Amino acid sequence: MNETVEKSTYRVLARKYRPSTFSELVGQDVMVRTLTNAIEIDRLPHAFILIGVRGIGKTSTARIIARALNCVSTDGTGRATAEPCGVCSHCVAIAEDRHVDVIEMDAASRTGVNDIRELIDGVRYRPLEARYKIYIIDEVHMLSTSAFNALLKTLEEPPEHVKFIFATTETRKVPVTVLSRCQRFDLRRVETGVLMDHFRSIAQKEDVTVSEDSLAMIARAADGSVRDGLSLLDQAVAHAGIQEDGQITEASVQDMLGLADHGRIYDLFEHLLAGKAREAIDELAALYNSGADPLAVIGDLLQIVHWLTRLNLDPGAADSPGNSEIDRTRGINLAQRLNIGTLGRIWQVLLKGNEEVRTAPSGIQAAEMVLIRLTLMSELPPPADLIRMLQTQGPSVGSGNSSEPQRTALGSAPTGQSSGALPAAPRLAASGGIQALAHPEMEKITAEDYNPDSFEAVVALFENKREGLIAAALRGQVNLVSFERGHICFRAGSEAPQDLANRVARLLKEWTGDQWLVSLSERPGQPTIRSVRETAARERRNEAIAHPLVQAALEAFPGARVETVSERSLPEEDFKNAITNPDEDEKEIEP
Numbered sequence: 001m002n003e004t005v006e007k008s009t010y011r012v013l014a015r016k017y018r019p020s021t022f023s024e025l026v027g028q029d030v031m032v033r034t035l036t037n038a039i040e041i042d043r044l045p046h047a048f049i050l051i052g053v054r055g056i057g058k059t060s061t062a063r064i065i066a067r068a069l070n071c072v073s074t075d076g077t078g079r080a081t082a083e084p085c086g087v088c089s090h091c092v093a094i095a096e097d098r099h100v101d102v103i104e105m106d107a108a109s110r111t112g113v114n115d116i117r118e119l120i121d122g123v124r125y126r127p128l129e130a131r132y133k134i135y136i137i138d139e140v141h142m143l144s145t146s147a148f149n150a151l152l153k154t155l156e157e158p159p160e161h162v163k164f165i166f167a168t169t170e171t172r173k174v175p176v177t178v179l180s181r182c183q184r185f186d187l188r189r190v191e192t193g194v195l196m197d198h199f200r201s202i203a204q205k206e207d208v209t210v211s212e213d214s215l216a217m218i219a220r221a222a223d224g225s226v227r228d229g230l231s232l233l234d235q236a237v238a239h240a241g242i243q244e245d246g247q248i249t250e251a252s253v254q255d256m257l258g259l260a261d262h263g264r265i266y267d268l269f270e271h272l273l274a275g276k277a278r279e280a281i282d283e284l285a286a287l288y289n290s291g292a293d294p295l296a297v298i299g300d301l302l303q304i305v306h307w308l309t310r311l312n313l314d315p316g317a318a319d320s321p322g323n324s325e326i327d328r329t330r331g332i333n334l335a336q337r338l339n340i341g342t343l344g345r346i347w348q349v350l351l352k353g354n355e356e357v358r359t360a361p362s363g364i365q366a367a368e369m370v371l372i373r374l375t376l377m378s379e380l381p382p383p384a385d386l387i388r389m390l391q392t393q394g395p396s397v398g399s400g401n402s403s404e405p406q407r408t409a410l411g412s413a414p415t416g417q418s419s420g421a422l423p424a425a426p427r428l429a430a431s432g433g434i435q436a437l438a439h440p441e442m443e444k445i446t447a448e449d450y451n452p453d454s455f456e457a458v459v460a461l462f463e464n465k466r467e468g469l470i471a472a473a474l475r476g477q478v479n480l481v482s483f484e485r486g487h488i489c490f491r492a493g494s495e496a497p498q499d500l501a502n503r504v505a506r507l508l509k510e511w512t513g514d515q516w517l518v519s520l521s522e523r524p525g526q527p528t529i530r531s532v533r534e535t536a537a538r539e540r541r542n543e544a545i546a547h548p549l550v551q552a553a554l555e556a557f558p559g560a561r562v563e564t565v566s567e568r569s570l571p572e573e574d575f576k577n578a579i580t581n582p583d584e585d586e587k588e589i590e591p
């Protein structure tokens, strides 16, 4: 029931304020200027192509062009005009979608060559009533190749009385032969400030009170689209039940958009900076209980980090329209306390966390883990500083002898962290510990390899395709006897799934399109991938522990242990990896 209400309200605003003239098109000044020029100097292309993202006004623009081309003005004698009158029979019929000479077709639903043939058959007949016969083809990139070819013939020699207006979201899927015969018009994402102005004026006309922060939220969520924004405004009206007091509040818009209270996201962010894991988890739980989606919370944190980074580079950005009061005040305050490097590291952790929260069986648990990881970051000096300190001062930094003031990794935290002393050792161990330096990049088989040419690549493909059980079996339970593309032979351990070989063969065929023979052997074969990795990790760890810098670090943090060693060449990267990647093959080694 509610849905029907919202739908019908949606039609009201988006239809009611649908632009019918070029001047009413919001935020498309450049395109409008080009178009009106072309019409005024009577240099009309045979085919227009309107390009832009979904909901940006392509169809509205196409209809305005159709009006402009066919308007005869109030006295019925006018010629094509950049300012269609809106009252002549043609203008009215086009607006009402019932003009005999304006033919609209949605290529998304009619992609075939016969649909286009039918349409093109009509091209040779003169328009019945209007100056031009106008074909509007929406989502033109969806046409089949043969349909494009049929269309192309007409585009090469179009009759004088015919105009084509194409609209598309994906230019790259439109053949160049077609593109080259059209004049191209790009519709831009409408800037947040322009959207806000537009929505404000509509709200005034509708006699609805909307706070500036609510407008900003709606404009941001609209992401450049007038239509999406109007639909949100409609929903906000319905959602807030404004019939009584005529008010749309931030809380109701937040609620509607599934956003967490922005102020509380900032609170959460400050807890993270201060290294207050418990407070951060409590805040997350409170947000979760009040209906916020864990993924949206991580998304909001990412947005804050992005915002702070922008502010850090350009404090003037705070004054651009569309920013909420909170973003301005708390943002500036925070941006002054954090540096770009720190923000970059937080971004990395959040970005990886975002993926984890999205795929984990429990989003809220995964989000908690991400937050804990971030609070741990605050306890370590930035990696570059740590290395510098160790290089210049030796291990004594940890014992408080250092005269150089030290800061925590996430900048000077607002509360909590007493300045100066470096963190206690057990936390260091918990966060993955000190990383080895300067190792060459080893084999890292990555995801997109759908044409695996080694056994490792096959395993990586299974990991990538989220066939975790099979991947684990291949890593730990399988001794490879021989590998060539299309044929794998291995010995399967007693704990490997019975049908492992069949499943591997079947899935490989599905993903690669080729036939794969996967056979079992009783020959001993090579050591498992897991044991090879473990041996390598052990060697790396021993090597790392012997490194003078690591030795110094271990002295600097009494009780610290080397837990994981990963393969990165830069210390900065090492640190990030330690935080984001508490690795699978951990074995603790006491110094």
Ligand SMILES: [Zn+2]
Binding pocket: 070, 071, 072, 073, 074, 084, 085, 086, 087, 088, 089, 090, 091, 092
């Ligand atoms: Zn007219």
